[in-house]
Amino acid sequence: MICAAKKEILHNVNGRFPPGQLIAIMGPSGAGKSTLLDVLSGYRIRGVGGAVYVNGITRNLNEFRKLSCYITQDDRLQPLLTVEESMHIAADLKLPSDVPQTEKEKIVSSLNILIMGY
Structure with a gap:
C-alpha cells in the first residue's frame, strides 16, 4: 500500500509476470502505473506498507535488483x-x-x- 497525503494509491494489488513474456501495464494518466513499478523495483520504499513477493517468497530487494532492471x-x-x-x-x-x-x-x-x- 502506498499513501500520499493520506490518499491510498495502491491497495491489494496482485499480478503475475511469467518468465519470457512481455507484459503491458496499462491505464490512464495518474492511475498508478509508475508507482506500481517503483514499488515492485524497490525504487520507492518510503511510505510503502505491505510486502512484495517474487515466486511466492518475500522479495529480497538486494537479490531482486541483481536479477532485474528498471x-x-x-x-x-x-x-x-x-x-x-x-x-x-x-x-x-x-x-x-x-x-x-x-x-x-x-x-x-x-x-x-x-x-x-x-
Whole structure:
C-alpha cells in the first residue's frame, strides 16, 4: 500500500509476470502505473506498507535488483538518451561482463522488436 497525503494509491494489488513474456501495464494518466513499478523495483520504499513477493517468497530487494532492471519513465541520469540508448546502457550495467557486446546488442534488438510489435 502506498499513501500520499493520506490518499491510498495502491491497495491489494496482485499480478503475475511469467518468465519470457512481455507484459503491458496499462491505464490512464495518474492511475498508478509508475508507482506500481517503483514499488515492485524497490525504487520507492518510503511510505510503502505491505510486502512484495517474487515466486511466492518475500522479495529480497538486494537479490531482486541483481536479477532485474528498471528504466524509469523520467530517467534523471540521462534525460537526453533515447529509449534504445537507455536499454543499451542498462544491458551494459546489468548483464555479466563476460556476455559479449554482440550478445547484448541482440538482446536489446529483440526487446525493440517486441516493443514495436505492441
